[in-house]
Amino acid sequence: MSVRVRFAPSPTGFLHIGGLRTALYNYLFARHHKGTFVLRIEDTDQSRYVSDAEQDIIESLEWAGIQIDEGPHKPSSFGPYRQSERKERYHKFAQQLIEQDHAYYAFDTTEEIEEMRERLKKSGNPSPKYDSITRQSMKNSLTLSQDQVQEKLQQGDEYVIRLKVPRRDTVKFKDEIRGIVSFDTAGLDDQVLLKSDGMPTYHLANVVDDHTMEITHVIRGEEWLSSAPKHMLLYKAFGWEPPTMAHLPLIMSPSGGKLSKRKAETEGIPVNTKEYRFGYYEPEALINFLAFLGWNPGDDSEVHNMSSLCEKFTLDRVSKGGAVFNYKKLMWYNEYYVHHHRTIEDLLPQIQQMFSASGLKANDATFLKMVVTLLHERVSKVDEFVPMGRFFYEAPKDYNEKALKKWSDQSAVLVKSFIGRLIEIAEQEFTAVAIKHALEATVDAESVGFGKVMMPVRIALSGQSFGPDLFPAMELIGKTECLSRMQTAVGRLG
RNA sequence: UCCCAUUUAGUCUAGGUGGUUCAGGAUACCCCGCUUUCACCGGGGAGACACGGGUUCGAGUCCCGUAGUGGGAACCA
Numbered sequence: 300m301s302v303r304v305r306f307a308p309s310p311t312g313f314l315h316i317g318g319l320r321t322a323l324y325n326y327l328f329a330r331h332h333k334g335t336f337v338l339r340i341e342d343t344d345q346s347r348y349v350s351d352a353e354q355d356i357i358e359s360l361e362w363a364g365i366q367i368d369e370g371p372h373k374p375s376s377f378g379p380y381r382q383s384e385r386k387e388r389y390h391k392f393a394q395q396l397i398e399q400d401h402a403y404y405a406f407d408t409t410e411e412i413e414e415m416r417e418r419l420k421k422s423g424n425p426s427p428k429y430d431s432i433t434r435q436s437m438k439n440s441l442t443l444s445q446d447q448v449q450e451k452l453q454q455g456d457e458y459v460i461r462l463k464v465p466r467r468d469t470v471k472f473k474d475e476i477r478g479i480v481s482f483d484t485a486g487l488d489d490q491v492l493l494k495s496d497g498m499p500t501y502h503l504a505n506v507v508d509d510h511t512m513e514i515t516h517v518i519r520g521e522e523w524l525s526s527a528p529k530h531m532l533l534y535k536a537f538g539w540e541p542p543t544m545a546h547l548p549l550i551m552s553p554s555g556g557k558l559s560k561r562k563a564e565t566e567g568i569p570v571n572t573k574e575y576r577f578g579y580y581e582p583e584a585l586i587n588f589l590a591f592l593g594w595n596p597g598d599d600s601e602v603h604n605m606s607s608l609c610e611k612f613t614l615d616r617v618s619k620g621g622a623v624f625n626y627k628k629l630m631w632y633n634e635y636y637v638h639h640h641r642t643i644e645d646l647l648p649q650i651q652q653m654f655s656a657s658g659l660k661a662n663d664a665t666f667l668k669m670v671v672t673l674l675h676e677r678v679s680k681v682d683e684f685v686p687m688g689r690f691f692y693e694a695p696k697d698y699n700e701k702a703l704k705k706w707s708d709q710s711a712v713l714v715k716s717f718i719g720r721l722i723e724i725a726e727q728e729f730t731a732v733a734i735k736h737a738l739e740a741t742v743d744a745e746s747v748g749f750g751k752v753m754m755p756v757r758i759a760l761s762g763q764s765f766g767p768d769l770f771p772a773m774e775l776i777g778k779t780e781c782l783s784r785m786q787t788a789v790g791r792l793g
Numbered sequence: 794u795c796c797c798a799u800u801u802a803g804u805c806u807a808g809g810u811g812g813u814u815c816a817g818g819a820u821a822c823c824c825c826g827c828u829u830u831c832a833c834c835g836g837g838g839a840g841a842c843a844c845g846g847g848u849u850c851g852a853g854u855c856c857c858g859u860a861g862u863g864g865g866a867a868c869c870a
Contacts (some may be wrong), residue, residue, distance in 0.1 A: 309870045323836035344869055421849070425794040426866060459868055486796045494868040501870050525797055525865035595806055599818045620862055625804045628820050677832040767830030
């Protein structure tokens with residue numbers, strides 16, 4: 300049987316970075332086995348529905364290089380792919396469970412359930428729930444007569460359908476990552492399967508859909524491990540073969556706990572895939588980083604593109620413990636991909652667009668190409684080209700604080716001396732080589748080290764204490780502009 | 794509080810079937826080198842098997858406890 304996996308996000312907001320990793324693992328698993336990767340939208344909670352979310356999910360996956368084989372925008376025979384559009388199926392199956400005594404109608408109001416919880420808490424039950432014991436004293440089709448139930452249904456009373464969890468039983472199943480896990484049904488509640496608004500809960504919907512969509516492997520976050528026994532109970536009740544289960548370790552925040560939106564923000568970690576998309580991150584770097592957050596190929600290799608990851612990925616190499624999101628490691632990957640996998644040619648259009656967006660006229664393609672070449676190896680994310688390359692297009696408006704500390708008392712004198720040499724050079728001969736000779740002459744004449752002259756010149760030209768190779772940079776900027784900036788600096792800094 | 798999972802350096806991790814290539818790699822950090830600066834690059838350094846029992850001639854590796862961490866305990870997914 301061919302492998303079919305699904306990524307089943309809830310459209311309640313932008314695609315979370317943890318969701319992206321879950322999608323990635325599913326995708327890698329699918330591709331490794333030449334199977335199918337399905338996107339299913341779990342929009343059963345109408346109160347939390349966000350209309351742009353689905354589009355964001357699809358675009359984000361696409362940006363990351365995760366190709367969806369089937370989904371709401373790519374239908375096939377297993378559709379529809381939005382749970383809201385599969386409503387009737389859930390009703391039918393819920394009905395079936397009732398008929399087979401695996402589920403029942405419950406008419407209790409939220410107030411009544413709350414009351415029950417309060418009552419049990421007072422009598423010493425720390426975590427009261429609607430279960431095999433308490434259901435006997437509630438309003439449901441197990442305690443009411445058949446006539447009463449029929450009457451209530453007919454007069455349109457609100458109801459839910461609950462799973463009838465067996466009283467004393469042990470649910471055991473094999474998780475591909477964790478091995479055998481077992482749960483006592485005494486710890487489970489009679490999970491609501493069909494809500495009073497007619498929508499299924501996640502639990503019913505995911506079981507019905509995974510089965511009818513012929514999903515072979517359920518690969519999802521560890522937060523679902525606790526409800527997995529309910530799902531196994533459902534498969535059993537339906538008489539269906541459950542798919543293979545694999546619960547992934549969670550991505551943790553550096554300060555501990557699941558990497559939530561709020562936590563991530565306070566720790567400076569972008570949490571929505573969207574932020575990476577529009578933040579000029581390299582998708583391959585993010586993917587490589589995410590793949591290694593909870594998985595590794597078993598050798599000492601660190602860099603893998605998507606196809607290599609597809610080839611190497613297996614569930615038995617996924618680790619069990621939560622993995623802390625390390626932003627610096629991500630940046631290392633990003634830098635690596637910028638340096639090794641992006642050529643100057645491929646960077647040019649993007650850089651030009653960025654320069655233009657920040658008001659710099661980067662129209663000269665040859666000039667821009669030189670700028671990008673000079674900057675390429677010292678940039679770790681492509682948007683850094685702008686602040687680093689700005690001085691190629693305009694004189695610094697002010698001087699960086701750190702840079703100013705390197706402007707010494709003798710700097711002005713040395714820069715002036717250098718200016719004297721540069722003036723001698725003809726405009727058309729103002730080349731990196733010529734400039735270097737001029738500097739050497741200056742250094743000789745003044746009996747100082749290279750740096751004593753270079754640093755002040757750099758500051759004068761760029762306003763900063765670091766940056767690309769200075770001689771070619773000066774050639775690009777041109778004689779007139781260089782001299783003007785140096786004179787300005789001498790005048791302003793003394 | 795209950796249930797489940799999990800636990801190798803700051804972080805991500807390698808360590809099928811227990812025995813002087815078992816404590817390795819990467820990142821981060823520190824130092825040195827290269828260099829006009831910053832980075833890149835090259836070299837080096839410090840840093841870990843949660844704790845306690847057991848099984849065994851021998852355990853990071855198996856078993857049991859304890860602790861820490863995380864998840865769950867909804868008509869949310």
